[in-house]
Amino acid sequence: MFKISAFAKMSGISIKTLRYYDELGILKPSAVDESSGYRYYSADNLLTVERIRAFKELGLTLEQIAPLLQEEGTPDTAAGTLAMKRADLETAIQEAQRQLEEIDRRMQRLEQVGAAAVDGPEAVTLRELQPHWAASVRDTIPRQDLCLLVNEVRDYVMAGGCGTADGPLILLWHDAGGNGEREVIDIEVAFPLEEPTPERGRVRIVELPGYETAASLIHDCNPYAAHCPAAAHVMAWAASQGYEPLPGEPVREVYIAAERDMYGKFRRSEVILPLRGTLSP
Known part of the structure; x- marks a missing residue:
């Protein structure tokens, strides 16, 4: 027979754990001195320790192990x-x-x-843009309510199974100055669709037009920030190159990265400014 301290050294189990095992009933000492309360262990207890260790290596919990150690097991x-x-x-x-x-x-x-990253805001390029279907809502709202508009369109897309909320978020800035510092904005929120679907509530199904010539700038942007200089920079670049914005067409901002792919406050996005004329062959 071994005192608990000696048995702890032999078994590699702490005294605290041995007492806990006793409480659970999975490793009872072979004898307990009634007068002193000392616990005594035997060689049979060492065999039980090895069985417990083997079961734990299989990932079993102590609660799962306990029935396997009982006589009726x-x-x-x-x-x-x-x-x-x-x-x-x-x-x-x-x-x-x-x-x-x-x-x-x-x-x-x-x-x-x-x-698709760029070295800096000077990397404006020209490109064509193809038309595509989208679910959209346009409204004049306080800037801080933009997230509510985004959720309204996203909920439509998710409920109808006609697109994916991970698809590009598209903002169409109908303000003359694009996404500037106005507190109240004329904004259209859209998510792309593979094909037209029934409209619901305020959500409209529209074909976003394509453009033969558009100025494009890829940058990192917080869609809910009060100001993003990207649109103004693209406009200034277009003017410096002799291009004119296409009348009546909003600045388009396409968030390339989905919200689930945001790391920090910024998302990779593309600012698109429709221009007069065509690309040179």
């Missing part, structure tokens, strides 16, 4: 417990695989967004 009991643990592990593996796939998708999107 049977191979069927062990098989049932192990089968449940196996099912739990399979579920965990599937969830881990899903997380790995989502991480891979996000890393791929980050690489794509990074590839």
Whole structure:
């Protein structure tokens, strides 16, 4: 027989843990001195320690281990417990695989967004823009309510299953000065659609026009910030190059990165200014 201190050294289990195991009933001492309360352990207890250790290596909890150590424990009991643990592990593996796939998708999107990065605001380019369908709501609102407008259109897209909330958020600034410092803004929020769908409430289904010539600037922007100089910079660049904005067409801002891909307050976006004329061949 071994005192608890000696048994702790032999088994590699702390005295505190041995007492806890005693309370749980999974490792009772072989004898307890009634007068002193001292616990005494035997070689049989060492075998129980090894069984506990083996079950813990399988990932079983102490609550799951306890029935396997009882006299009424049977191979069927062990098989049932192990089968449940196996099912739990399979579920965990599937969830881990899903997380790995989502991480891979996000890393791929980050690489794509990074590839579109520019060295500075001077990197304005010209490009064509193709028309496409979109769900949109236009309103004149306080700037701080922009998020409510975004949610209104996003909810329509999600409810109808006609697009994805991870798709590009599109802002069309109908103010003459684009996304400037006005507190009340004439703004249209849109999400792209693969094809036209029924309208609902204030949400309209529109075909956003394409342009033969547009000035484009990719930059990092906070869509809810009070001011973004990108639109003004693109306008100034276009004027310096002899281009004129296309009358009646709003400045378009396309947020390339989805909200779930935001890291910090900024999202990669593209400011698009429709211009008169065509691109040179």
